[in-house]
Amino acid sequence: MTAPERDEKIWTAALLIIGDEILSGRTQDKNIAQVALWLNLQGIRLGEVRVVPDKLELIGEAVLQLKARNDYLFTTGGIGPTHDDITVDAIAAALGVDVVIHPRARAVLEEYYVTRGGLTDARLRMARVPDGAELIENRMSGAPGIRMGNIFILAGVPHIAGMMLEALTNQLEGGLPMLSRTLGCWVPESEVADLLRETEKAHAGSQIGSYPFFREGKVGANFVVRSTDPDTVDRCIAAIGSGLVSLGYAPVADGI
Amino acid sequence: MTAPERDEKIWTAALLIIGDEILSGRTQDKNIAQVALWLNLQGIRLGEVRVVPDKLELIGEAVLQLKARNDYLFTTGGIGPTHDDITVDAIAAALGVDVVIHPRARAVLEEYYVTRGGLTDARLRMARVPDGAELIENRMSGAPGIRMGNIFILAGVPHIAGMMLEALTNQLEGGLPMLSRTLGCWVPESEVADLLRETEKAHAGSQIGSYPFFREGKVGANFVVRSTDPDTVDRCIAAIGSGLVSLGYAPVADGI
Incomplete structure (x- = not known):
């Protein structure tokens, strides 16, 4: 006798945490548990986690490996306006696509900064996405998260990452929750x-x-x-x- | 002009966290920050972290990759007496060595359990080590950690892992602390x-x-x-x- 419920596809995700501050011990990670609990509600299992430093080639290598082995890949960290925020560049380079300014992200940031000193070059960095990406909007800080195929690029600050997850709730295909x-x-x-x-x-x-x-x-x-x-x-x-x-x-x- | 201090070797370690309870979101990880801060005092940098489930082949694959890329590898979790504690088996299999009962570990456990109901078969599991390993003793729970070459196998419970780190303090070669x-x-x-x-x-x-x-x-x-x-x-x-x-x-x- 077949038991179809046992053959049901198990959907998995990996989480890549990008940030020297986690590896130095300065910041206690909160995103693993948050992402794990959210994924489970979507019927997706967190299959593995990696933490890598702010280094282009290490981020790129982990992205390609984790993306190939899982249905979804989530990243946290490295999408702000400063020089140590290199997640978008690393993912675009790994995928072999250009980095472009996303017009809707620029519009969101222009509106957000209209009362906050205007959209400077540094702030415009937060509108940069791998070519072909969509946005994950975020009502809090203006700067959106990014969806590039099965890769979801979230903020590192846990409550902003949490709002981006909220925006993705019930948007991803999953199986039976554990x-x-x-x-x-x-x-x-x-x-x-x-x-x-x-x-x-x-x-x-x-x-x-x-x-x-x-x-x-x-x-x-x-x-x-x-x-x-x-x-x-x-x-x-x-x-x-x-x-x-x-x-x-x-x-x-x-x-x- | 040469600047010898810039050429100084940078010692790195990886941390492999083994446990379904971290990936399910049930348990908030505390070991990344603890291990990172301790390593830094030893002049060793935490270069990468992975979290994998309680699965032999996934643990083994991560052990071999992380060990090859770093001077040291630390693992946490999966060294207790129950069926889900498979770290020793996974590491021994990955290294191609047998699992043996370490005589000193057996003696430590025999002494510890003399007033606690005796050394049962389940408890004796905690004396199992990859052949050739040394112990990292631990004044708290009896069950020791394990050193196998450049691999350090620690408990998952953060305060027990912390005592094992304490036992290793100033024992490992490192470079300049960050x-x-x-x-x-x-x-x-x-x-x-x-x-x-x-x-x-x-x-x-x-x-x-x-x-x-x-x-x-x-x-x-x-x-x-x-x-x-x-x-x-x-x-x-x-x-x-x-x-x-x-x-x-x-x-x-x-x-x-």
């Missing part, structure tokens, strides 16, 4: 390793993660079950719960 | 793009980053100057400061 439920327990994870392994094996299409912690002087763990099928998630959670009870532990619904 | 200073200003970064570009160009060996923000209803930016040479850092900061003043803005020492 569902998840969590069960917590005050138990050393090593005590329940067999239970988790066997539960995962017994439920095709499930993934079970174990995330230990040490709090209030005690060890515990959260067990996260993921699947695109809600019944599978529920059955795994029930199996882990009754397994914990028979080992003498008390499961905590929705995690600790 | 120094940095910050100047802040309530100015749209697009107003000072030329100043930043020209200052960077005029100071060989400097890198200037511009990080805009929007706070208290106003735009501003922090300008971060990085160099291995303290004089270069100071001269760049002074040049940006006086440039801001001549444009009519008030620089804020050490950033906003």
Whole structure:
């Protein structure tokens, strides 16, 4: 018997974070989790992430590799007006296209800066796109994000990146969203390793993660079950719960 | 005239974060910034970061690529006792070596678990290492990290990873640490793009980053100057400061 829902295409995306400030440790990344959670709501899985410095050839190399391996590629960072903002140049060079001024981006920036000192040469840099790109408009800062085929070029500042994601919500084709439920327990994870392994094996299409912690002087763990099928998630959670009870532990619904 | 300090070797490291929980957005990564800051104190630059799922072949592929391109490779995650902890297996397979029980790791775990229910099979998984590896001991949880040549295999839980880094402090060869200073200003970064570009160009060996923000209803930016040479850092900061003043803005020492 075929099970068509299992053969359904899994849509994946990669995220490329561009910025010396992440690699120097100066800035704590917030975009991985934000992009991951948003993608999941679109039925797209974040398959891999890379962080590269502000260097043309390293950005270009990562763009080509990640684009080839995934349905979508998102980038964050490097689209502002200063000399260290080279994402557009790097992506255009990697794709072998020119950088052009996008007329609608210029118009958006002209309007935005009309009360803010006018559109200088530096600000006009933010209207530069790889030839053939469309805009991802952003009601906050004027400067738009850029869509070039399956590449989505977002700002690095998390709340601006978040607004660009909002503009893309329900615009991208995806599959079934990955569902998840969590069960917590005050138990050393090593005590329940067999239970988790066997539960995962017994439920095709499930993934079970174990995330230990040490709090209030005690060890515990959260067990996260993921699947695109809600019944599978529920059955795994029930199996882990009754397994914990028979080992003498008390499961905590929705995690600790 | 030669300038030997400019030819000094730059030591680089890559970081490979292994874990579905980061890619699902469930867990906010804290290890990138922690590893980056620690590496910099060792005179080593974090050159690139990748995040991959708990999949043997993807971990192995990333390990081989990152190891070949950097002096050091650090991994975080996937070294616990449960079925989703496959980092050791993936690295051993990628390197073409067996997985063995490290006798000292077994002894450490036996001692640790003597008052905690004994060393079960699941717990003994944490003594498994790629053949030829050394341990990175960890006073917290018993389970050690692993050093395999230039690969350092750390825990995913940030405070345990941090203790493993502590154990490695001053153990790795590095070069000059990257120094940095910050100047802040309530100015749209697009107003000072030329100043930043020209200052960077005029100071060989400097890198200037511009990080805009929007706070208290106003735009501003922090300008971060990085160099291995303290004089270069100071001269760049002074040049940006006086440039801001001549444009009519008030620089804020050490950033906003």
